[in-house]
Amino acid sequence: MAQNSEYKELLLNRKKEIEKIINSLKNELKGVNSCDIKEDGDFAACSTNSENNYQIYKKQLQELKEIEEALLAIEKETYGICQMCEEPIDPERLKIKPFAKYCIDCRELIEKENK
Known part of the structure; x- marks a missing residue:
């Protein structure tokens, strides 16, 4: 907390x-x-x-x-919970982008789908 x-x-x-x-x-x-x-x-x-x-x-x-x-x-x-896989988002990612909705792996999947 x-x-x-x-x-x-x-x-x-x-x-x-x-x-x-x-x-x-x-x-x-x-x-x-x-x-x-x-x-x-x-x-x-x-x-x-x-x-x-x-x-x-x-x-x-x-x-x-x-x-x-x-x-x-x-x-x-x-x-801090990924909206896609429901796993915790890496704290280092949240420090860089505190409004991140997805973990790195899920974000990469979303980006590949959007191309």
């Missing part, structure tokens, strides 16, 4: 970081919509930047969702 409090702290810290990034991206995306662009080159650059920011925004939202799921799993005392 003590180890779960370490992971919970990691997750909460990362959640705060992501929320800051998401808020910043929201403001940037709103700013792009209100731009008064007169040249095609500026419009193209602005559009590309906006698309990149939107993709980052989507990825951050997904990570935030996974973090919230991991925090819920800690509450339910199911944290």
Whole structure:
């Protein structure tokens, strides 16, 4: 249980970081919509930047969702258990990616299936 409090702290810290990034991206995306662009080159650059920011925004939202799921799993005392094989996830993996849902072996299987 003590180890779960370490992971919970990691997750909460990362959640705060992501929320800051998401808020910043929201403001940037709103700013792009209100731009008064007169040249095609500026419009193209602005559009590309906006698309990149939107993709980052989507990825951050997904990570935030996974973090919230991991925090819920800690509450339910199911944290650190692979959702596929139901074996414990290596603590070293959880230190690197505290919101991991799968052990390394199952993650590799999922990646192979998605190719």
